[in-house]
Amino acid sequence: MLGNGCVQEEIRFAICPEMLISLLLCEKMKENECIFLIGCEQFSAYTGYADTFQFERDYIDPTFK
Numbered sequence: 001m002l003g004n005g006c007v008q009e010e011i012r013f014a015i016c017p018e019m020l021i022s023l024l025l026c027e028k029m030k031e032n033e034c035i036f037l038i039g040c041e042q043f044s045a046y047t048g049y050a051d052t053f054q055f056e057r058d059y060i061d062p063t064f065k
Contacts, residue, residue, distance in 0.1 A: 007050055015044040
């Protein structure tokens with residue numbers, strides 16, 4: 001999954017692992033389609049992008065403080 005890119009979609013799936021279930025449940029999209037994944041929880045904070053992407057710490061949602 002995190003092969004050569006590790007950009008937008010790959011990062012989102014890495015920090016919200018429950019989204020990986022959608023890979024099993026959703027069919028291949030056509031060019032004019034999209035899939036909404038709503039209510040997924042973020043578990044990891046990260047730094048960087050692409051080649052510099054790395055785990056930073058557990059994510060604490062500031063909404064619930």
